Amino acid sequence: MDSINYPSVLLKDAVEELAKLPGIGKKTALRLALHLLKEDKKSVELFGNSIIKMRNEIIYCSVCHNISDKEVCQICSSVKRDSSIICVVESTKDVMAIESTQQYKGHYHVLGGVISPMDGIGPSDLNIKTLESRIADNNIKEVIFALSTTMEGDTTNFYLYKKLGKLNAKITTLSRGVSIGDELEYADQITLGRSILGRTDFAPNSQ
């Protein structure tokens, strides 16, 4: 579809913009553009402007760097949450995932990525300095590492551990193991191995 003859330059521009989105090719972009052409003008204006408005007006929490409506986000300003625990995550998506479990009542710290030399992302590109000062200045008891179990995630964990290890906070990480509902024979070897090594006391009520 490289040499498409668009009947209108307006259509071409819109398709090319839509095709810049991750996971959306030229064919899908054309389908989306033709769909938007069938919608009424007001809806399409709402569509475009909501995206522009989000980009221009969104703010990040000055404490945890998560996307926020106010200078300090709801989680950081809540009196119901335990401010002595910080869960370190990569992005807003991870905060939303953990929040949806309703199992965690501490605070967060959004790094904004992980160390990835291949993509040119080093420690200075991430919100690590502010994490250090948060832990040093406040009475933080525990820091939970909740990054992806990829090479980049592990590298970042290791870097953070070296930086934060001198501070007084206890450092923990998410438990890894066989997913709930999974059959053992289908679990991958590494996960199953970690699951055996990290076995916990049997507690009938929490099953």
Next chain:
Amino acid sequence: MDSINYPSVLLKDAVEELAKLPGIGKKTALRLALHLLKEDKKSVELFGNSIIKMRNEIIYCSVCHNISDKEVCQICSSVKRDSSIICVVESTKDVMAIESTQQYKGHYHVLGGVISPMDGIGPSDLNIKTLESRIADNNIKEVIFALSTTMEGDTTNFYLYKKLGKLNAKITTLSRGVSIGDELEYADQITLGRSILGRTDFAPNSQ
């Protein structure tokens, strides 16, 4: 993902707008929104505005109803094309698909859909009246039906045939058959059946 707790109402609005696009669910919309947040403000404004501009300023050819840059589109105003043949298609996408073959040098007529009682689309919702007058008023020799081979496409073909049959133009339809490069054993029965019934003279040079 129904009861997602968005950290910002701006993010929520943008995700909900993106999720209105066909084939894009809430999870993908969130991924797209977070991607757009990482882009610079100018790019995102260009993105949103190109879509709004397309919807507000696009025009349709007054002759064939295809998307156009001018009042009469490039194809309809080209002196190099045969104005005595009209190919009837459902949408702009079909014009682009046929144009990309570079095998057709006639004109088009974009119906804007097919008759579909289930979706509440009747003949009066389509550009059929203008097709009739185009054929009656000009010296049209041939009308090619190039609609989808769905029930709705067949219904529309039949309706058009009854309307246009009285006029002088010859009515043809795209040939159906085994795709080039396909193995016979994998062709579906209906296509293969039509392929045998509609067999053509063997012409070594066109293979």
